[in-house]
Amino acid sequence: MGIEERGYFTLDEVLQLPGCPPQEQLAGRRLAVVECGHEIPCNPCETSCARGALTVGETITSLPVLDAERCDGCGSCMADCPGLAIFVVDLTRGDGRAEVWLPHEFLPVPAPGAVVVVAVVAAALVAPSPSFVREIRIGRGMFLSQ
Numbered sequence: 001m002g003i004e005e006r007g008y009f010t011l012d013e014v015l016q017l018p019g020c021p022p023q024e025q026l027a028g029r030r031l032a033v034v035e036c037g038h039e040i041p042c043n044p045c046e047t048s049c050a051r052g053a054l055t056v057g058e059t060i061t062s063l064p065v066l067d068a069e070r071c072d073g074c075g076s077c078m079a080d081c082p083g084l085a086i087f088v089v090d091l092t093r094g095d096g097r098a099e100v101w102l103p104h105e106f107l108p109v110p111a112p113g114a115v116v117v118v119a120v121v122a123a124a125l126v127a128p129s130p131s132f133v134r135e136i137r138i139g140r141g142m143f144l145s146q
């Protein structure tokens with residue numbers, strides 16, 4: 001089954017995208033993960049990044065390329081992406097848990113403290129096993145826990 005039928009990228013597909021940081025660079029850092037793979041004419045992610053960490057280039061249908069060395073995980077590109085294709089993965093907590101920031105279009109907006117089950121492939125980058133529970137705690141970020 002391809003992405004068109006499935007509706008989302010698999011982890012293996014995300015890892016092949018030029019907007020996905022190398023997994024070895026995630027440790028102890030907060031980085032953008034760009035799940036953008038459709039070669040559409042679009043580049044707000046590039047123009048929103050003050051650090052020059054995302055490049056689409058002159059051919060506006062090119063896939064965005066992340067320079068993980070420049071990215072500080074500020075999330076500006078995530079806020080400006082019309083495709084909701086950018087997540088921020090934060091491994092700076094130092095308590096064995098990861099935090100994932102994600103854009104959403106839930107309506108009605110879940111109340112603070114609500115638990116919403118979602119599939120976020122970027123989260124799999126930091127989850128040691130598929131059995132991890134993935135929760136969004138609205139207003140407090142998203143945490144992974146066993």
Ligand code: SF4
Pocket residue numbers: 031032048049050051052053054070071072073074075076077078088
């Ligand atoms: S998270 Fe911030 S620094 Fe990283 S690519 Fe996005 S805008 Fe640039």
Ligand code: SF4
Pocket residue numbers: 034036042043044045046056064080081082083084085086
């Ligand atoms: S703004 Fe979003 S949808 Fe547009 S090219 Fe960048 S990552 Fe892809």
